[in-house]
Amino acid sequence: MTTVRDGHDVDATYNEHDVLVTGPKREAAGVKAVLVSMQRGVQQMGPLRTAETLSRINQRHGFDCPGCAWPEEHGGRKIAEFCENGAKAVAEEATLRRVTPEFFARHSVADLADRPEYWLSQQGRLTHPMMLAPGDTHYRPIDWDDAYALIAEELKALSSPDEALFYTSGRTSNEAAFLYQLLARSYGTNNLPDCSNMCHESSGTALVESIGIG
Known part of the structure; x- marks a missing residue:
């Protein structure tokens, strides 16, 4: 519970264990x-x-x-x-629920890993950039300037832009995704997978093997 x-x-x-399976509904x-x-x-x-x-x-x-x-x-x-x-x-x-740094102070990474996905999604939107430093057990807040500096440092350390993957959510707005891909292409790569792409590549491969078409 x-x-x-x-x-x-x-x-x-x-x-989530008290799922009730019923007959088909009469209307959708x-x-x-x-x-x-x-x-x-x-x-x-x-x-x-x-x-x-x-x-x-x-x-x-x-x-x-x-x-x-x-x-x-x-x-x-x-x-x-x-x-x-x-x-x-x-x-x-568009929820009004908010996940503040205090939430992450109460919940360790191990605790969050054991939570159901629905529970996680219902907590709300993040109010701060968060990071998990090596050896930390809890996410901690970081300033926006420091977050961007950390990202830039990691990108500059790569030997080739193609070593980077600019992963996005399949539910990202078209406008945000457009700007994000411009950033990636300006950086020098077109490695732009999203969650739908990553999920359905595996299911598509399995369908080809099982029924002949993805």
Whole structure:
């Protein structure tokens, strides 16, 4: 049993071992999906931030949903241009919950390694750059200038730019990913894997071996 404590003193208890398997649902969308989307949004973002954020998903002057890569037409947009999973993904990204340096002071790396992934994702967004020095058991905060200096030092120490991998999240916004790849190419490499690429290369290889196509 794991107790989640976020920056707003809200406690919720989760047990990933108590998964209940039922028969297929009779519907996959509808009123219930809307209510669940709103509930998750309000829990993570509050009512005002939920209304503001959900109204901008996949809009022409908003932002692309991080939930998937479903293409949208260039014409008119509906008021709600997202699915239930997209709303959940945005709520987790735009959450008001914050992970401060005090959180890492309480939880060692070994402790965090034993936590469920869902528990980790529900703690919130980082407020400071964090680093794990050799021999440390806890992450500790570092200033932005020191963080950039450390990254620059490591990159300058490489014998070739191709020794560096500029790894990104598959849920990174298009704008952030575009700027990141410009940095990598300016540095001199096109080693730009993301989490989707890394995950599906292995599954694609396994599918080729098992059924003949990835």
